[in-house]
Amino acid sequence: MSKNLKKEEYNRLVNLAGRAAIFAASLLILVKLIAWVMTGSASILATLTDSLMDVTTSIINLLAIKIALQPADDEHRFGHGKAESLAGLAQAAFISGTSMYLMFNGISALVNGHQISATNVGIGVMIFSVIVTILLVAFQSYIVKKTDSMAIRADSLHYRTDIAMNGAVLLALILAGYGWYWADGVFAIAVSFYILHGAWQIGRLSIDALMDKQLPKSDEEKIVKTAYHIKGVRGVHDLRTRLSGNTKFIQLHLELDDNQSLLEAHNKADQLEEALESDFPRADILIHLDPLSIVEEEKLNDKLQFETSPVTSDKDNI
Known part of the structure; x- marks a missing residue:
């Protein structure tokens, strides 16, 4: 973190990062919803669900940041900083539940099997999703470097997993375009495990902070x-x-x-x-x-x- 960063600048940067995440996730929800309706792809449904989760957790993050930035008062003499860790723990719980839903959905698609329509639309949407997510992660990385905010770090960690997840879904759609429809269910299941791993990382960092783990x-x-x-x-x-x-x-x-x-x-x-x-x-x-x-x-x-x-x-x- 910049040694000369003032409190007002810190507040502005972390709030800006929070709003950017909400905007990006909302935009991706819209385009993925259109793609899912047109294709019926289980893997696109998985990434759509993940984007719904993203916007929810980003809103939680933004609220937690606002609370954490409040100065110490008579009832909270050490400040409100742990609100960020509580938000991270809530994210981990929410992400874990969502990953289980995606896993069952992927298993259903794999067992039952179904063809995917308009794969070109799905491929285009997933390429757009990867680009938007990369830009968001790059911006969040800049904010984390300047502020060292735990809430933004946790949010960025999740969006980093989204880049790989969207890439996996893109590959599944390409394979489905060649008639390998089983790839849709397989990749949906793989995405659910990847999301669960991200939840574990976020939860571990949050618990460490809540349990007052010593600095490195x-x-x-x-x-x-x-x-x-x-x-x-x-x-x-x-x-x-x-x-x-x-x-x-x-x-x-x-x-x-x-x-x-x-x-x-x-x-x-x-x-x-x-x-x-x-x-x-x-x-x-x-x-x-x-x-x-x-x-x-x-x-x-x-x-x-x-x-x-x-x-x-x-x-x-x-």
Whole structure:
């Protein structure tokens, strides 16, 4: 994310990405509906259903983004960022249900079998769908790079699967044009599994955020390294990190020499906070100052307690 990105610009970009997704999905619903009526293709019905799901989840995303962007208040002191993760979890559940429906529809088409009409219309619509989806994903990727929004990232992940899905349906229609009508049902089933995989990815990311999973190891190592670059810092411990929406929460204990004033210690904490804000824009940072002698005393007490604790054998626990 751009270090100089202001909150107002962030809000504008993520809202723009949300509206773009709704517009693209709505446009594809219209053309796919026409193609399905003209062809009767099960695989086109599958991708039409997916587009209906897309517009629903994109609307949910846009609403979640609006909630997540609200500032912290008296009842939500840590902000509303987890609304994005809740939206992602709702997307995963909705996508999973839809994929099961598509799977049964594909099995029915494969077992019963039927010819497809106007395959050229279907092929043209699917080529158009692939182009529109590629353009949308490219725009979303730009927004994610600028904002690091989890909601837009989840939405983009789903639309990336749509590119492959639309390509698969396009291939199925081409094969059906040569009389291989079984391909329509097979590809509908394959699409359902692909969508289910995308749901699992979105759900995993959302659950990680809701369960306050720590930031990546590379981020935590960067935090510790930044702390040691501050002159006079003797150590770092009890580092805790998590992600909520677009806000990274960072808490740590900073070990400093005893023989300095409170003002000097406070200045070092300010230097570290400023450096971390440069690396992690809009992060919520909490730094606790610990005298080095107290830290060493606590470590010594922990070591003595461990060495003097009785060792209980398995026989004693019976």
